[in-house]
Amino acid sequence: MERIYDAKRCVEENRLAFTEYLLTGEAGHWWSSTKMLLEDEHILITWEIFKKRFYEDYFPNSVRFAKEVEFLQLVQGGMTVSEYANRFKQLMRFYTMRMSEEWQCRKFENGLREDLKPVNASHCIQKFLALVERAKVLEKNLMDAERRKKQQQPSSKGPIFSRKNPGPRATPYSRSMSSSGPSALTVRPVNYAKPSSQPGNMSCFICGGPHYKNDCPRQGNVRFCVRCNRNGHWKKDCNMGNRALSRPPHVGIFQHSGGRAQATGRVYAIRGTEASSAGNLITSTCLLYGMPCCVLFDSGATHSFISKACVDRLGLAEREMQLDLVVSTPTAGEVRTSTVCVRCPIEVEGYKFKVNFICLPL
Structure with a gap:
């Protein structure tokens, strides 16, 4: 505003009058009240006084x-x-x-x-x-x-090599998960293939030599029971009777027309004294979900079972399997089951495992 006044060669008296005319709104109200105070104090109102009061209110020294x-x-x-x-x-x-x-x-x-x-x-x-x-x-x-320096710098990327026949790279240690059912149980049938004729693959069950059991020279000096799979006596002298410890020859899977697939299995009921005397069986008390339970271990078994009474006592969750399992027992005959307890935490001598237990209604 002062530049305009200087260009017009406007005197100070006229500058004040022109400025009062241009003040509107809040600025006009401010100057009306300020002018009344100056007149009450008998101060001569000039252009310099106006600028001083204006800067004090709208542009203070701070x-x-x-x-x-x-x-x-x-x-x-x-x-x-x-x-x-x-x-x-x-x-x-x-x-x-x-x-x-x-x-x-x-x-x-x-x-x-x-x-x-x-x-x-x-x-x-x-x-x-x-x-x-x-x-x-x-x-x-x-x-x-x-800019020139950046353009002259060589690319930091190395050469790109392309493969002629690119294909899907296999992930190390990957497994194909073909089963999509709710159960993690896998029924593995035992494959009884014909023994290889190569001498390097032969192993005698008696002495461990590179020959078959029937050709073992120590066979005549060793008494071996084919009923209980233990040394020291013959089959005719075995006192196990029908409670033999031999494992079932296979686990079969079949399916009725229009129905669910079925599998057959066998479980053996033995007494605690017999289990303690068997070399390949172990009885112990372990923690299942933190609760002590009596457990019978068989290192060569392909299935793990749990009684329905133990499931109810611990309140375990059961899942339906994709097949019905028919289990032969010496006490209850054939028992049909289709449920499994998945990933049950069991603690053995301080070691913790996750086990799938097939439920037996016993």
Whole structure:
């Protein structure tokens, strides 16, 4: 506004009148109340008095001092030279001390980035506009040099080799999970293949030599029971009777027309004294879900069973299998079951396992 008054060569008395006419809204209300206070204090209202009161209310000294401090601490930082010069000129008017153009050059140069400060190392440039233009040229040269350097740098990527016949790479130790049913139980039939005729694959069950059991020279000196699979007596002298410990020859899987698949199995019921005397069986008390249970271990068994009474006592969750399992027992005959307890936590001598138990309604 003052620039307009200076261009029109307007005297101070007219400046005050023109300004009062232009004030509207809040500014108009402010000047009406301020003018009444000045008249009550018998203060002559002039253009200088108006400017003083206006700056005190709308641009106090605290704001002017903050702008002056900002100017003194101004540095280029992440700004370009043009942005830094514009901000420098905006804040320079708040500096209260008298400054020369040489001082402006020193202040502007001191705020430049380190890579641009050599623009006036000899301090021979004492014109502010000339210093700004020199700094702009140096900045552009540095940016062009950096761009050429990046273009000349070789690519960090190595050569790319392509395979002629790319195919799916197998994951190490991967297994195909073909079963999609709810049960994790796998029924594994025993494969009775014909023995190989190669001598390297032969192993005698009596002495471990490279021959068959029937050809073992120690066979006549060793008494072996084929009913209970133990040494020391013959089959005719075996006292196990129908409670033999031999395992079933196979586990068969069949399916009725239009019905569920079925599998057959066999479980042996023996007394604790017989289990303790059998070399391949172990009886012990283990923790199932933290509860002590009596367990019979058979290291060669392909199935793990649990009684329905134990399932009910522990409150275990049962799942349906994809097939019905028919189990032959010496006490209850054939028992049909189709449920399994999946991933039951069992603790044996401090070692913890996850076991799938087939439920037997016994």
